Amino acid sequence: MPGADKETDLTERIEAFLADLKRGGSGTGPLRGSGEMARETTYLLRRITAQARWSSAGDLMEIIRNEGRRMTAAQPSETTVGNMVRRVLKIIREEYARSRGSSEETEQQESLHKLLTAGELSEENFRQHFVHLKANVIEAINELLTELDGTTDNIAMQALEHIHSNEVIMTVGRSRTVEAFLKDAARKRKFHVIVAECAPFCQGHEMATGLSKVGIETTVIADAAIFAVMSRVNKVIIGTQTVLANGGLRAVNGTHSVALAARHHSTPLIICAPMFKLSPQVFTTIFYPFPGSFSYCLPVLREILSKVNVHCPVFDYVPPELITLFISNIGGNAPSYIYRLMSELYHPEDHKL
């Protein structure tokens, strides 16, 4: 039976994806980088849309929400997955609204009256069957995929507006987006980059090698030297793991100290973050995943080791007031504008999957 085959094929793919997620996000597992993670998620969601059994938009949303919940639970530190699920849900809502012929603007608009009446009609509305809905949704997801493919380039294109000749730029650790950004600027401008190494994983070394290969003058500094060097820096350009709903960051460990140092010296702090990193999460508890069993690089501690707890927090929270500017694939924005982008990208009902 071909239908059953499809079904098992789909579940197999979902299981494999979940297993990959569990084996480590954050660049350590088989999926490297949040860009790839976002693409993989979207491919999978497109496949679900195409192959799962659903008759109305409501069914499809329910399926995607369920799978999305499992995916986010599999790797809670990787917010990109949840973001892409929300994007796809939003796409389905829009396509449904378009098929019904109502303008999406009215749907979108929040008002006090809507808040009071909302709830009872939300899911009811998606029960209607449309023949072309599937094709339209897949079409829209394809557009999303092309957008994802172009994010890094789109961000890099803006580099010349921000980096000027003979500037000294500081960055932390390794970010593919920032690397592409700096390399793009290096084609026209000559500037100096200082990379904080970001111990204990020292991703900064990798970054520095990448930059120096294209002829950018690069210096690697220890994390402890960040404050001392900051006075010479014109701009701090960093990447992030997630942009939170309040405009704050969840970024690699050490970013907070860079942000504080930059504030002290009034150095602008620019964040390169593609839109898919925007998450409706708000800073609640301290983020606490410690990937890494780097324990054994501790020197010989012998018996003492059993009494030692090694904590290795991976992410810092950076409050929005320390950030000057976000550069995303759709242009530059201030942290205070993030809420607006958020409401454009995700439907408020999807914030909690």
Next chain:
Amino acid sequence: MSSRGGKQKKGNVTSEQEEEEQPLQAVLVADSFNRRFFPISKDQPRALLPLGNVAMIDYTLEFLTSTGVQETFVFCCWMSNKIKDHLLKSKWCRPTSPNVVHIITSDLYRSLGDVLRDVDAKNLVRNDFILVYGDVVSNIDVSQALQEHRHRRKVDKNISVMTMVFKESSPGHKTRCEEDDVIVAMDSKSKRVLHYQKTQGLKKLQFPMNIFQHGSDEFEIRHDLLDCHISICSPQVAELFTDNFDYQTRNDFVRGILVNEEILGNQIHLYVTQDGYGARVSNLQMYDSVSLDMVRRWVYPLTPEANFTDQQGQGCTHSRHNVYRGAEVSLGHGSQMEENVLIGRDTSIGANCHISNSVIGNNCTIGDNVVLDRAHMWNNVHVSSNVEIHQSVVCDGAVVKEAVRLNKQCVLAYNVVIGPNLSLPEGTVVSMHHPEEEEEDDDDEFLSDDQEVGHTFNPAEVGPEGKGYIWKASMNDTEDEELAQCLWAFQLEVLGTLQRGLEENIVCDNLVLEINSLKYAYNITLKEVMQILTRVVLEYPFQQQGTQLTTLQYTGSLLPLLKTWSPVFKNYIKRAQDHLDCLSAVEELFLEQDTHQTAMVKVLMKMYQLEILEEEAILKWFSTGATNDKSRQLRKNQGVSTTYRAYTEQQERHCVGKGIFFSMEGAVRRTSVCGTVRPVQTPGLNTEVFLSSSAPEVYPVVERSRG
């Protein structure tokens, strides 16, 4: 699936090769073939014991799956039905699982060797496979080691049969299992294992010089390796196990390969990883430390909150100080979870408890004012108020009543009831099975009620309301003890044989035949046979006429016996090594019987005259063996020196000069010279390595002195 497998490998080239090759296979041995976890493992096979509330075998399967294994053969013996049930219910047997699990059960497996012989007989593996036990917890990415292994096999035409995976960790690290402490001599460039030996607590080890005499000129002697018990084997390994039916464990295999390297031309390599985690839960100490490592997230991404087994309701949240909470956990007023605590779902904890470094299973109830430190509690455990538990294991369904204190290393096996008002001393093991029951038939798995009535519980031991029996045997009854028992039984048999031989006047050839068959029956090495034979013969007069003999009577009755049995001796004592072994047996006996030490010289003389022992051997033994005061005294007493000193110093020097690797046991064990690790190398002589437990390690590269 192939695209997923390929992604894990580095680069496209290898992934293409990967696709051409057959799927990676693994052999998982879900049986330990020992009794380290007795009496817990009487009710549940070791592979299913929970570690961080997840069965150990799940960790192993997850490890295999994440390294890209696509087909796993699980071999079970003890309680195979339970393992089978567990696996069939788990995610590994779902049709979507990327790793196909085959379960093979048989009651006939008695060792790893049997399993591998079966692998060979059934022709299960077609290519290189990974060999692990069902209690290995690891997150090591073996693909790198696998690549190296395959490359070696391609280049060297299948000479390398096995690659063992080791993890670098300093001596004294708590996840190093003392039993498995190994010292390895390896070729630095080719990563070839030259010598492999368990240290067994020895401070001084000797290496045969010949291992350093070929190959490249850079060697490493390493004691900073933790054996992960993960090996990448070529199909030849299974064949070799079939060919050598006396191989029981991997240790036997490794030693066999190394010893026969010249003849068979097989080699063993090793792969050392710096990061990653790999350990085998081989005893309760290891259980304790691996369980804590798990909670402390050393095995990332296999952390408790990841719920990698995909079981319903197994998920838990992770918060500061490594505190994990399952669903529906209730915590009383004033209770503190200090750090490294994992609490399973539906567990309720009373007020004012202090919990640290502990794992608590599902559905447990814990009363008020309870102190738990390094406690490992499994499911459905009931703990009343005012209880203190330190570094102990409490199994499923156990009940700990009011005001009980469990001191370190206690074990409460399944459904035991303890208390109230009792303090269990350190190392107590309580089980519902009576210790003597062990002697009964093993097939009788289920304890019927009648039997339970047969023994009564001792209220002094388990408390007024307690249920359970104290197990006197410590939980670490080691293989050595089993071996010692075996040797003892063998000794009795030999004694019987000789006695009968004397009474019925049996020809010595027939005696040899009988002893040989006993040797196989008890699975004893030739060396042990000889030592036991010597001992039995020398003790024979005591056996027959009581221990009150005078020295003169003793020698009087012994010497004719020696003469009668000299053909038997000659049969066993052939090589120079045998002579020395025999001498050390003689020495050992006379050290015990110190009143008869003067008889020794006569015995030696007689043995020399009967041509059982060669003079060269005696001289060598005399000059090198003196290791402690007593044996030195022995030597002084018996004037062997005066008898044989005449045979010139030159000869003596000759003997020492030849001395490569003479005695690992006995003599050496008593020496405890200790310093930093340094290879002492005298050209042409032994290479000694001193192990220390206090100084920092320096692992020098021993360079062969040329010329």
